[in-house]
Amino acid sequence: MHIELIAVGQKMPDWVNHGFADYAARFSGDLSLGLSEIPLQKRGSASQLAAAQQKEAAQIKTALQGSDRIITLDIPGREYTSEALAARLQHWQENSRRIALIIGGPEGITAEIKALADESWSLGKLTLPHPLVRIIVAEALYRAWSINRNHPYHRA
Numbered sequence: 001m002h003i004e005l006i007a008v009g010q011k012m013p014d015w016v017n018h019g020f021a022d023y024a025a026r027f028s029g030d031l032s033l034g035l036s037e038i039p040l041q042k043r044g045s046a047s048q049l050a051a052a053q054q055k056e057a058a059q060i061k062t063a064l065q066g067s068d069r070i071i072t073l074d075i076p077g078r079e080y081t082s083e084a085l086a087a088r089l090q091h092w093q094e095n096s097r098r099i100a101l102i103i104g105g106p107e108g109i110t111a112e113i114k115a116l117a118d119e120s121w122s123l124g125k126l127t128l129p130h131p132l133v134r135i136i137v138a139e140a141l142y143r144a145w146s147i148n149r150n151h152p153y154h155r156a
Helices: 014-026 046-063 082-095 111-116 130-148
Strands: 002-008 032-038 069-078 098-103 119-121
Touching: 002 046, 002 130, 014 032, 014 130, 032 046, 032 130, 046 111, 069 111, 082 130, 098 130
Parallel strands: 002 032, 002 098, 069 098, 069 119
Antiparallel strands: none
């Protein structure tokens, strides 16, 4: 199965790119993790903000594939322990060919994209910087995968 992280924002600092790439490279065989970056649109007045969000939503929709299980990363979503995420990951692997995890822009995910989602995952009630979320998600998925494979990473 493939998981594609679709994230609004480009030109991340090197530490973000290296951190995400490090975790993505750790998966083998039955799971892969990729990244699709959506350009952050210019924000200014309220009318520009709405237009920017709509353009980003259109680009997110373009990055989706027809058979994707769509999961938004959003504060009101479901929170998981590492073990619960491992169980959920196992379910996804058994029932999906590709997962699309969506990180929205600074204002979050539009209602249009939320309506497309099969489910929503929350990393907690804290507002986290979008670059850091990429690494947290990659690590959480790798930890869940390692639990399912009885890999020593989780116990370290």
